[in-house]
Amino acid sequence: MDDLYREVIIEHYKNPGYRGRLDPHDIQFEDSNPLCGDHIEVTLQTAEDGTVKDARFDGHGCAISQASADLLIESIIGKPVEDVKKLNKQDILDMLGIELGPVRLKCALLSLKVLKAGVYGLGEASDSLVE
Amino acid sequence: MSLNITEVRKDFPILQRETSTGVQLVYLDSTATSQKPLAVIEAMDNYYRRSNANIHRGVHTLAEEATSMYEAAREKIAKFINAPSARQVIYTRNTTESINLVAYTWARANLKSGDLVILTEMEHHSNLVPWHMLQAERGIELDFIPVTEVGLLDLDAYRSLLSRRPKLVSFTHMSNVLGTINPAAEIIRLAHEVGAITLVDGAQSVPHLNVDVQALDADFLAFSAHKMCGPTGIGALYGRLELLEKMPPFLGGGDMIKEVKLRSFRANTLPHKFEAGTPAIAEAVGFGAAVDYLSALGMDAIAAHEHEVTEYALERLEEIPGVKLFGPGAQNKGGVAAFTLEGVHPHDVAQILDKDGIAVRAGHHCAQPLHEKFGIPATSRASFYLYNTKDEVDLLVNGIYKVKEMFG
Numbered sequence: 001m002d003d004l005y006r007e008v009i010i011e012h013y014k015n016p017g018y019r020g021r022l023d024p025h026d027i028q029f030e031d032s033n034p035l036c037g038d039h040i041e042v043t044l045q046t047a048e049d050g051t052v053k054d055a056r057f058d059g060h061g062c063a064i065s066q067a068s069a070d071l072l073i074e075s076i077i078g079k080p081v082e083d084v085k086k087l088n089k090q091d092i093l094d095m096l097g098i099e100l101g102p103v104r105l106k107c108a109l110l111s112l113k114v115l116k117a118g119v120y121g122l123g124e125a126s127d128s129l130v131e
Numbered sequence: 132m133s134l135n136i137t138e139v140r141k142d143f144p145i146l147q148r149e150t151s152t153g154v155q156l157v158y159l160d161s162t163a164t165s166q167k168p169l170a171v172i173e174a175m176d177n178y179y180r181r182s183n184a185n186i187h188r189g190v191h192t193l194a195e196e197a198t199s200m201y202e203a204a205r206e207k208i209a210k211f212i213n214a215p216s217a218r219q220v221i222y223t224r225n226t227t228e229s230i231n232l233v234a235y236t237w238a239r240a241n242l243k244s245g246d247l248v249i250l251t252e253m254e255h256h257s258n259l260v261p262w263h264m265l266q267a268e269r270g271i272e273l274d275f276i277p278v279t280e281v282g283l284l285d286l287d288a289y290r291s292l293l294s295r296r297p298k299l300v301s302f303t304h305m306s307n308v309l310g311t312i313n314p315a316a317e318i319i320r321l322a323h324e325v326g327a328i329t330l331v332d333g334a335q336s337v338p339h340l341n342v343d344v345q346a347l348d349a350d351f352l353a354f355s356a357h358k359m360c361g362p363t364g365i366g367a368l369y370g371r372l373e374l375l376e377k378m379p380p381f382l383g384g385g386d387m388i389k390e391v392k393l394r395s396f397r398a399n400t401l402p403h404k405f406e407a408g409t410p411a412i413a414e415a416v417g418f419g420a421a422v423d424y425l426s427a428l429g430m431d432a433i434a435a436h437e438h439e440v441t442e443y444a445l446e447r448l449e450e451i452p453g454v455k456l457f458g459p460g461a462q463n464k465g466g467v468a469a470f471t472l473e474g475v476h477p478h479d480v481a482q483i484l485d486k487d488g489i490a491v492r493a494g495h496h497c498a499q500p501l502h503e504k505f506g507i508p509a510t511s512r513a514s515f516y517l518y519n520t521k522d523e524v525d526l527l528v529n530g531i532y533k534v535k536e537m538f539g
Contacts, residue, residue: 004482005537014474014538037495037508060508062476063538107478 012067020056029118031125038065069111071095142168154488162514174420175413204419211422213343218401221368226334227257229353229368234261236378244270247297251276253306256497282309282458304336309458310467341430361421365414382407433517437466440515444524466515477511484530
């Protein structure tokens with residue numbers, strides 16, 4: 001249980017490296033978790049070779065949702081957008097290094113859901129994106 | 132007479148459990164749902180072991196027993212809120228369904244486009260969304276009694292809203308977030324002066340205060356069993372007799388009819404007119420047992436105990452640097468303490484407290500507009516009932532200090 005608030009999570013929550021908003025951007029998406037009111041927006045700039053040139057997240061929410069957003073954004077910069085589309089739940093859990101119950105899983109996966117809805121150019125972020 | 136809390140706590144088997152090895156449960160989430168005393172659990176168990184049968188229209192022994200248990204519980208509930216007769220107590224699933232019943236039957240029969248319904252800014256979603264739906268369908272107008280900075284209803288603003296001649300004033304007796312106990316009798320009196328009907332959301336007040344529908348002069352009162360030591364799945368709607376009699380039925384089906392022809396039906400008399408299909412019989416029996424349990428202890432004694440614990444909790448929470456409490460001071464407040472902790476999201480607070488067995492709720496508590504008003508997405512909420520103690524408040528306070536340390 002103490003593991004849930006591993007230092008890495010508290011650290012990324014308190015001092016996020018990738019909080020902000022890119023303007024201009026090529027991809028933007030935002031969504032909320034109605035359960036907690038967590039909110040995440042991601043903005044991405046893409047390079048001509050199809051990689052993520054730069055990315056940021058913004059929003060508010062619990063330590064789990066904000067730390068996982070920061071870790072996720074950190075991990076995708078420089079990566080091909082096609083690879084970003086393949087990220088799934090397990091990738092996030094591996095980054096966080098913790099086990100989560102069903103309620104907190106939604107917090108952890110919000111940023112991935114938003115990111116994938118953005119890169120796929122979808123109108124809505126559906127839970128099926130992160131299963 | 133004051134409560135003997137040691138004895139009261141023994142009545143609730145769940146309070147003896149641990150949430151993990153060596154960690155005793157500290158249940159501070161009764162505003163969401165209360166725990167159940169053995170008397171309620173046994174009444175329901177006994178019903179299933181001995182008397183289970185479908186009610187009404189059965190002549191065999193079990194059907195007779197089940198029917199009289201179901202109706203005896205209604206009598207007890209009626210007496211508990213001082214309803215003039217048990218016919219005026221309709222069983223529903225919960226407060227939400229009770230409010231929807233009024234919205235679907237009374238309101239659809241009586242409200243037309245442009246008619247004004249007054250709500251408040253501190254409503255639970257259950258007293259907002261049914262009216263949003265009716266607004267979309269009928270074009271009724273909605274307006275809201277504002278909540279002041281300290282978390283009270285602005286009664287001057289209410290008086291000026293009344294000059295617009297509302298048809299209905301529907302409001303919470305006690306806020307599930309701020310804990311504010313609203314001056315229900317005064318709100319109702321003023322509404323009646325302009326000819327408006329009143330609906331009181333008693334989900335939080337009926338479990339904690341002495342609520343007397345005749346003293347309040349309420350037209351409707353909605354409440355749930357599960358917040359007052361009873362089971363989930365059952366609640367009640369009290370209504371003034373003339374209103375209930377004139378209202379069209381709610382759901383159609385068995386039990387709500389007097390006579391059915393292939394192409395028509397005649398509705399049953401009260402209260403059955405509003406109770407279609409096989410109801411929650413064991414739950415009704417449990418509801419009756421819950422009312423017996425609370426009545427035996429005395430609602431005034433329960434309210435006094437909660438007040439003492441709440442006053443202490445507010446005092447202790449206020450001491451913690453970074454804690455911000457929402458809602459009025461203890462004198463206008465039920466057993467609810469909603470707060471934020473600077474720099475820590477309420478979900479993280481709740482999760483870390485859970486490690487010490489402390490159950491609090493985090494989120495918008497089904498009152499999103501109220502949280503928006505205060506400019507916060509969520510709060511942590513500790514709530515207190517007859518079985519909570521000052522020692523548990525101390526554990527909560529220690530837990531919050533741990534959270535601060537972790538995020539420090």
